[in-house]
Amino acid sequence: MTWADEWRKLVLGSSLRKGGDPFTSREFVEWYDRQLEHNGYPGILLDKVRSHLNKGSTVLDIGAGTGAFAIPLAQLVKEVMVVEPSPQMLARLGSKMNNLTNIHLINQRWEDVNIEEVGIHDMIIAAHSLYDIIDIETILKKMISAAKKHLYIIMGVGRSDFYADIWQHFKEEYHPPPSFIYAYNVLYEMGILADVEIVQTPRSQVYSGIGQAVKHWTARLDLPSEKEDQLRAFLRNRLKEREGLLYFEEKGQTAIIRYEKKC
Numbered sequence: 001m002t003w004a005d006e007w008r009k010l011v012l013g014s015s016l017r018k019g020g021d022p023f024t025s026r027e028f029v030e031w032y033d034r035q036l037e038h039n040g041y042p043g044i045l046l047d048k049v050r051s052h053l054n055k056g057s058t059v060l061d062i063g064a065g066t067g068a069f070a071i072p073l074a075q076l077v078k079e080v081m082v083v084e085p086s087p088q089m090l091a092r093l094g095s096k097m098n099n100l101t102n103i104h105l106i107n108q109r110w111e112d113v114n115i116e117e118v119g120i121h122d123m124i125i126a127a128h129s130l131y132d133i134i135d136i137e138t139i140l141k142k143m144i145s146a147a148k149k150h151l152y153i154i155m156g157v158g159r160s161d162f163y164a165d166i167w168q169h170f171k172e173e174y175h176p177p178p179s180f181i182y183a184y185n186v187l188y189e190m191g192i193l194a195d196v197e198i199v200q201t202p203r204s205q206v207y208s209g210i211g212q213a214v215k216h217w218t219a220r221l222d223l224p225s226e227k228e229d230q231l232r233a234f235l236r237n238r239l240k241e242r243e244g245l246l247y248f249e250e251k252g253q254t255a256i257i258r259y260e261k262k263c
């Protein structure tokens with residue numbers, strides 16, 4: 001059994017995967033973007049990445065989402081190439097581009113991208129975008145082949161207590177997607193000794209009200225309408241009200257896996 005095999009098992013058994021791809025829903029994307037803002041994301045992660053870039057650099061952001069990295073990096077570097085399969089995520093990213101003309105969007109999964117089309121970049125970033133990829137080894141090799149110098153993989157460390165709690169309550173035991181240690185060890189098995197740094201990052205949730213929270217989790221957990229009252233009671237019990245909004249405050253950790261290619 002290899003780490004890549006273990007990774008595959010975790011992806012296929014992940015509770016999140018069973019619920020389908022939430023990033024194809026415009027409502028979910030708006031909610032997701034709000035969570036980033038509330039948590040001050042990418043914060044320290046962006047500082048770490050940015051320290052290796054200058055105005056002549058080019059960056060490839062794989063699974064760029066709503067542009068948490070792509071937008072601020074485009075203000076700093078020569079060019080940012082975005083690979084993102086969700087049209088809804090891309091639309092949100094596009095709405096933030098304003099007068100930035102150096103972001104190029106590719107609406108595809110990284111697996112399907114033609115490497116000649118994206119070219120070689122000073123830095124490759126994949127932030128929280130690998131959790132649904134089954135064949136991790138092939139993907140990592142492709143990322144390394146597109147990197148001139150730096151590879152950054154940003155991933156969660158451990159599971160969210162809230163997710164474990166709500167899944168256990170309404171579905172079954174929560175099975176998280178693979179955490180950073182699997183990606184790190186797959187790289188290790190490929191002969192790549194990367195650096196890893198763990199940083200403290202909040203992973204709190206915010207909702208405009210109980211109605212939004214109930215709607216969000218009904219869709220996420222694919223619950224029948226008979227469960228709505230039970231879900232409402234659960235969320236009322238876990239979420240705290242502040243200034244007219246509902247919050248679940250949770251601290252987390254994030255791993256920054258970093259590899260610098262030797263020239």
Ligand SMILES: C[S@@+](CC[C@H](N)C(=O)[O-])C[C@H]1O[C@@H](n2cnc3c(N)ncnc32)[C@H](O)[C@@H]1O
Nearest residue numbers: 023063064065068085086089109110127128129
């Ligand atoms: C959790 S979001 C992270 C977005 C952004 N990188 C960030 O840090 O906010 C994961 C993103 O990865 C994208 N994604 C999922 N599978 C992908 C794949 N095979 N290739 C490229 N992107 C993918 C999703 O569409 C989604 O936008």
